């Protein structure tokens with residue numbers, strides 16, 4: 731078995747029995763992801779086993795804006811007082827139940843951060859933002875250095891500068 735992370739291709743990737751335990755993330759992959767790609771709302775990347783092409787996990791990326799007042803003071807004080815600042819949204823990240831605990835969540839997260847960093851060298855972005863569905867998900871992201879927004883603890887960010895240092 732060879733693993734690969736690829737741009738979602740509905741003709742090649744098998745996602746019908748994907749199940750991560752969060753119904754909204756399962757149905758997004760099967761019903762919404764292709765539409766979002768077509769409408770240029772998000773990009774969707776899947777972790778697949780080759781040559782079978784079963785989807786083991788996926789994540790989505792889009793452009794986003796943040797309000798400087800929502801960031802912790804240490805970062806905010808170094809930023810200009812524009813009403814909205816550019817960021818990258820890692821909107822969804824999920825691993826199939828049968829594949830959990832094998833490092834695939836980390837693999838997908840690192841890949842998403844790397845792609846976000848590369849894209850930010852062409853179109854500026856000051857951080858990667860995630861919306862954690864619950865406290866378990868938030869603690870997964872905190873493990874990798876994500877910091878909660880001041881007023882919304884389930885929304886977290888990792889400054890692009892920290893991502894650059896990571897790589």
Ligand SMILES: CC(C)(COP(=O)(O)OP(=O)(O)OC[C@H]1O[C@@H](n2cnc3c(N)ncnc32)[C@H](O)[C@@H]1OP(=O)(O)O)[C@@H](O)C(=O)NCCC(=O)NCCS
Pocket residue numbers: 750751752755821822823824825826829830831832833834835836837861862863864866867869870873
């Ligand atoms: C969160 C999720 C993506 C993790 O995927 P995974 O493949 O099981 O995670 P990994 O095997 O790569 O684990 C990486 C590390 O995170 C830790 N971890 C995994 N799931 C965790 C969780 N829910 N909470 C806290 N830490 C977690 C692991 O213990 C591991 O740490 P270690 O290396 O110190 O042991 C997966 O559990 C999932 O799909 N959950 C449902 C959807 C969800 O909540 N997505 C995130 C919010 S949108």
